[in-house]
Amino acid sequence: MFPFSLRNKMSDAPDLTPTPAPAAPVHPLDGLTGGAFSAATSGERAARIREWLVSQPEPAQLQEVFKELSGRDKGAARAVRERLDEIRRAKSQELIAAEWAEKATALLAASKLNIADAMAWQRDAAKAGAPLSREPLAELKTALTERIKVIEDLQHRVQVQREAAVLLAQRIEVLSTKSWQDAHAVREALQADVQNWQDQAQALASDASWPSVEARFPPLLDTSRAQLLVVWDAFQAAIAQAAAAAADAQAPLPAVPLWADELRAARGEAPAAAEASAPRPAKPRTDPAIVAQSVAKVSEALAKLEQETAQGHGKASSGAAAALRAVLKQHGRHIDAALEQRVHAGLVAAGELEGWQRWSSDQVREDLIAKAHGLLNRPDGQALGGRKMQESLRQLREQWKQADQGGAPNHGLWKKFDEACNEAHKVVEAWLEKVRADAAEHKAQRLALIAELQAWGEQNATNTDWKSVLRGLQQFGARWREGGHVGEKLLAELLPQWKRAMDAAAAPFEAAQAASLGRRQAMIEEAAVLGAAPMLRIDAVKALQQRWQAEAQAVPMERRQEQKLWDAFRKPIDEAFNRKTADRERGAEQTSAHDKAVLEASKALEAANAGGDVQAIRAAVAALEAALRGQAAHAAEQATAHAPEAPTKASGSGVGSAEGQAQDASPASSPMDAAAEREAGVQGEQAAAQALRAVPRPVVAVRGDDRPGMKKDVPAAPGRGARPGERRDARGPRDGAPGMGRPSGRFGERAEFADRGPRLGDAAFRAQREALEHAQAALRKLAAQAHGEALAHLLAAWDARDASQIPSTQEFGRAVNAAARNLWVQALSQAPQPKPKVPAADLLLRLEIAAEVPTPAEQLPARRMLQLQLLTxxxxxxxxxxxxQDVAALLATPSEAGAARRLQNALKALMRA
Structure with missing residues (x-):
């Protein structure tokens, strides 16, 4: 027994109590980060850092913690660094947003807003990386967009007001062709329309966004107002004068001829005295045929005008109206009032359509002008190339011609469009200049290349290295193809010169090719003669092939032609070899019994593979392997082959003499005795073969040991190493030596391969190999299907909490034993555990780690954490x-769709192993 105290009882020294080790100093930032610096593992430290970041610490604290933690744990410090980068990015975006918000505010605060500047603000802000989807830039962007829409709406309304002024003026002018009383009746309505037009024009001019309208729109509105007021004032003066003349016979008549005639007729004024005294000549009566002709022509012109107006053809209706007016000048006095009224209505409708068509055509022209300006000022800032600019200008001019065909031309807009196109055409002119300069340069290069080819041809006229000559010609051809673009006219001028120079340089090579072609044709005829000979001379064939190869190496030809010549050369020789092979095959013996057995077993295995039965496939494989190892059948065949032969007397072996003595002793033996004798003979042959193999070969040369004191005639012991001849003890002896791996037996077969049976023919060997490969693939496929069905049943049993649905152990395969299945059955037999000891998420992670299968993205941090914990x-x-056991614990929990999918993926890999 050991004493509890270290002090000796017989000693007078005081008892010394060991002092505990001092505790590790606490880091000053532990209290701030929740103990991250004193955590035992990196995973715990990262978790505490993440919990601390949730509290949104100050940037200064983040910087201090990152400075201390980056030297200890870079993984845990990564989250702090990402938070610092996020704060830095947010500050940068705030500065950018403030800068662009200031620019947008300045644009909105300006009294005049340019639409191009507003659109450029949005484009440049997006390029600078400003957060346009967040406030305040989102609101400013919306405000600018609304402001642009208001300005564009004002511009559109100006154009509408302009066309409305034209239509009102036309209505007033048409009233001069009607009775003054009708004009007086619609005076108030016209006055209301004119006043309404003036109010709308005044509203446009007083709009807050009116200063931002383009400079060309305010003059349009002022001009329309002035023209409308001039017509309206003249109409009011004339109608007032007509009303006064109707009330007072002494009042002057209006300046409108129709109204003056109408008032003069109403007054019943007599003509002057001189004219009254003279008798008025009687008005001649118009011929009815002339009246009918006039009515027909006017009606025809009017019908055409009404048709064009109904279809909306602006330019065609203008032409029809002009034609109708021309007809009226000649035949208008012969038509009645009803037809005249229809004519006036048609002309009014055509005038309105013409005004609308003019406005719509002007809209198209405005768009074309904007596109012409946009060719140079593109939103992306990249200018068009010369060819693309030329095609774009051509398309714009064609569209302008179509717009002129659909409506009346507008010379003011054409001037603007032509100026924009001429400005853009400067790019085309610069491009054409560059193209012309490049064409001149390419022409000079091609002329220099032609001269170089001529000099090269003269220099290599006597060169017989035809490969180098062909290589040089090909290089010249490639340089000509890559010589740059030239026009068709210039190419037609240079191409004949190039062809003459190329033909002159290639003339010696083409002559050599022609001579080589003749020699190859002669060799083809010689090959045909050799192939047709009854006995194929191999030496002559080899010599001919060598000549062909030498010719092909000396004079190269076009690949396709050379391939055709080679095919023609080898065809008779191949046919001769094929005849020889066929004769050899016909003279060969029929398929042996062993090959037949292997072929039949291979066919049976293929049939089993097609059936899809595992037991049948395995039985067929076993039968094929037994057929391949058919030593008994081979021995029986050999015995049958030797049975009728006479006994062979061989010295040194007692087999032949024993058989002879047996036959001499009992010439009339029974079939059973004969079979026994044949079996004994076969055994005797095998024993003799083994005895022959056991005889050691004589030693011709040995490796002597030249170390001091060693005998020269004793071979050295095999040593270790990788040089040839060493490690004989590990690999075994060679070449039929006693005890060696390759005895000189029948056909030189190895002893360790004796159980493979006799050598197979080509057909039998290929058949058994393909059958075995197909069987392996079928077994793998069936095993995968069986595992898939077993997994499906297992998941269904988990979902239904029914242990009886769990497949048997054989269905799971060798990866699952009976003990594991019993655990799963017990887990499903019990009630589900809502709160197990190990959470289901951890169990799934353990299974995915064991199976080495991917984990869902949202579970990757948890998987890394679990792997770190497992390492500790x-x-x-x-x-x-x-x-x-993890699967059993997971089956004890309630089933979920996501967990079932993850479990299935893991078990697929685990059961496959």
């Missing part, structure tokens, strides 16, 4: 060793 737990079984 000593003497604890790995998940790969306890996965059956």
């Amino acid at each position: 737990r000593r003497n604890e079984a790995a998940p790969a060793e306890t996965w059956t």
Whole structure:
């Protein structure tokens, strides 16, 4: 027994109590981070850091913690660094947002807003990385968009007001062709419309966004107002004068001829005295045929105008209206009032359509002008290339022609469009200049290449290295193809010169090819003669092939032509060899009994593979392997082959003499005795073969040991190493020596391969190999299907909490034993545990770690944490060793769809192992 005190009882020294070790000093930042610096593992330290970051610490604290923690644990410090980077990014974006918000506020505060500046703000802000989707930039962006919409709406309303002024003026002008009383009746309505137009124009001019409208729109509105007021004032003066003249016979008549005639007729004024005294000539009566002709022509012109107006053809309706007016000048005095009224209505409708078509055509022209300006000022800042710019200008001019065909031309807009196109065409001109300069340079390069080819051809006229000549010609051709673009006219001029130079340089090579072609044709005829000979001379064939190869190496030809010549050369020789092979095969013996048995077993195995039965496939495989190892059948065949032969007397072996004595002794033996004799003979042959193999070969040369004191005639012991001839004890002896691995037996077969049976023919060997490969694939496929069905039944049993649905142990395969299945049955037989000792999430992670299968993205941090914990737990079984218990613990919990999928993925890999 050991004393409890270290002090000796016989000693007078005082008892000394050991002092405990001082505790580790606490880090000053532990209280701030919740004990992250004193954590035992890196995982705990990272978890405490994450919990501390939830409290949103100050940037200064984050910087201090990162400075201290980065030197201890970079993994735990990563979260702090990411938070610092996020704060830095947020500050940077706040500065950018403040800068662009200030610019947007300045744009909105300006009295005049340019639409291009507002759109450029949004584009440049996005390029600078400003957060346009967050406040305040989102609100400012919306405000700018609304402001742009208001300005564009004002511009559109100006164009509408302009067309409305034109239509009102036309309505007033049409009233001059009607009675003054009708015009007086609609005066108030017209006055209301004119006043309404002036109010709308005044509202446009007084709008807060009116200063931001483009400079070309305010003059349009002012011009329309001035023209409308001039027409309206003239109409009011004329109608007032007509009303006064109707009330007072002494009042002057209006300036409108139709109204003056109407008032003069109402007054019943007599003509002047001179005119009254003279008799008025009687108005001649118009011929009815002329009246009918006039009515027909006017009606025809009017019908065409009404048709074009109904279809909305602006330019066609203008032409039809002009044609109708021309007809009216000639035949208008011969039509009645009803037709005249229809004519006036048609002209009014055509005028309105013409005004609308003019406005719509102007809209198209405005868009084309904007596109022409946009060719140089693109939103992405990248200018178009010369060819693309040329095609774009051509398309824009074609569209302008179509717009002129659909409506009346607008010379003011055409001037703007032409100026924009001419400005953009400067890019095309620069590109054309560059193209012309490149064409001149490429022409000079090609002329220099032609001269170089001519000089090269003269220099290599006597060169017989045809490969180098062909390589040089190909290089010249590649340089010509890569010589740059030239025009069709210039190419047509240079191409004949190039062809003449190339033909002159390639003439010696082409002559050599022609000569080589003749020699190859002669060799083809010689090969045909050799192939047709009754006896194939192999030496002559080899010599001919060598000549062909030398010719092909000396003079290269075009690949396709050379391949055709080679095929023609080898065809008769191949046919001769094929005839020889066929003769050899016909002279060969028929398939042996062993090959037949292997072929039949291979066919049976293929049939079993097609059936999909595991037991049948395995039985067929066993039968095929037994057929392959058919030593008994081979021995029986050999015995049958030797049975009718006469006994052979061999010295040194008693087999032949024994058989002869047996036959001499009992010539009339029974079949059973004959079989016994044949069996004895076979055994005697095998014993003789073994005796022959056991005879050691004589030693011709030995390796002597030249060490001091060693005998020269004793071979050295085999040593260890990797040089040839060493490690004979490990690999076994060679070449039929006594006890060696390759005895000189029948056909040189190895003793360790004796159970393979006789050598197979080509057909039998290929058949058995393919059958075995197909059987292995079928067994793997069936095993995978069986595992899949077993897993499906297991998951269904978990979902239904029914242990009877769990498959048997054989269905699971060798990866699951009976003990594991019993654990699973017990887990499903009990009620589900809502709160198990090990959470279901950890069990799934352990199974995925054991199976080495992927984990869902949201569970990756938990998996890393669990792996770190497993590394720190000593003497604890790995998940790969306890996965059956983990599955049982998981089956004891309630079933979930996500957990079932993850369990299935893990078990697929685990049961496959």
